[in-house]
Amino acid sequence: MGLGGGEGGGGESAPAPAAGGGAPATAATPAVATSTVVEEGAGSVAVLEQEPPNEPPAPVIARRPKTPFWMVGLLVLLPIYAWVYTGAFGPRHVAAANDPVTVGSALFTANCSVCHGASGEGGIGPQLAGGAVLKTWPSVQDHITWVHTGGAPFVGKTYGAQGHAVSASNVMPPFGLDHGGTLTDAQIVDVVCYERVGLSGAPEDAANCPAVASGGAASGASTSS
Numbered sequence: 001m002g003l004g005g006g007e008g009g010g011g012e013s014a015p016a017p018a019a020g021g022g023a024p025a026t027a028a029t030p031a032v033a034t035s036t037v038v039e040e041g042a043g044s045v046a047v048l049e050q051e052p053p054n055e056p057p058a059p060v061i062a063r064r065p066k067t068p069f070w071m072v073g074l075l076v077l078l079p080i081y082a083w084v085y086t087g088a089f090g091p092r093h094v095a096a097a098n099d100p101v102t103v104g105s106a107l108f109t110a111n112c113s114v115c116h117g118a119s120g121e122g123g124i125g126p127q128l129a130g131g132a133v134l135k136t137w138p139s140v141q142d143h144i145t146w147v148h149t150g151g152a153p154f155v156g157k158t159y160g161a162q163g164h165a166v167s168a169s170n171v172m173p174p175f176g177l178d179h180g181g182t183l184t185d186a187q188i189v190d191v192v193c194y195e196r197v198g199l200s201g202a203p204e205d206a207a208n209c210p211a212v213a214s215g216g217a218a219s220g221a222s223t224s225s
């Protein structure tokens, strides 16, 4: 402060007034600091210079719990990495385990291959591979309904866009739970997706795999009778 002028040459004459003026100024600060300085006899100017050394311990302690800089960068990148990893940029292929085509493939092997062949080449039931189901069912919803009901409602009539006949002696069984079958709505959506995409090469989109549009294999479109 103004008293700083006496720091250099006024070392001898300054002490008395400085000490007197310094007392009120440091009255607001802890008494300990004042007494320490006075004992050293350096005057009030020294008070301003010596106080800082008492402070460092606080900052050092406060700095410790801080998040390291490299951790900040990592925390920022992590969500971005997760977003990229889950395929935000790629085609709509859900992670393998949830992919309707993958799930549908297993369901097909377990429930349909006995009549339609391991690769959909046909057997007791007609061929499903190579685009056959896409011609029969331009609408995925009709396709889904068919797997729900099987051929029973069409006996004596034709089914699908190709006008295929259902004979009373060779009728596909129903698979929907609502028709006494064994597959849930979501499972039927997945197996239909597999028939269209996996066996017939259609794109894996909402037009062939409603589960993809609604976000996963578990949430299939519900279709009733």
Ligand code: HEC
Pocket (backbone or CB within 6 Å): 107, 108, 111, 112, 113, 114, 115, 116, 124, 125, 126, 127, 128, 132, 133, 136, 143, 146, 147, 150, 151, 152, 160, 164, 165, 166, 167, 170, 171, 172, 173, 175, 191, 192, 195
């Ligand atoms: C017991 C034998 C059998 C099983 C098991 C079976 N199907 Fe069929 N499927 C048939 C027969 C037979 C037809 C021909 C229509 C009819 O006569 O009912 C058919 C027709 C179809 C068609 C129409 C094909 C077309 O282009 O004409 C689709 C699609 C189909 N089945 C899907 C499935 C799916 C999906 C499964 C398994 C969830 C399945 N089928 C299980 C016997 C079967």
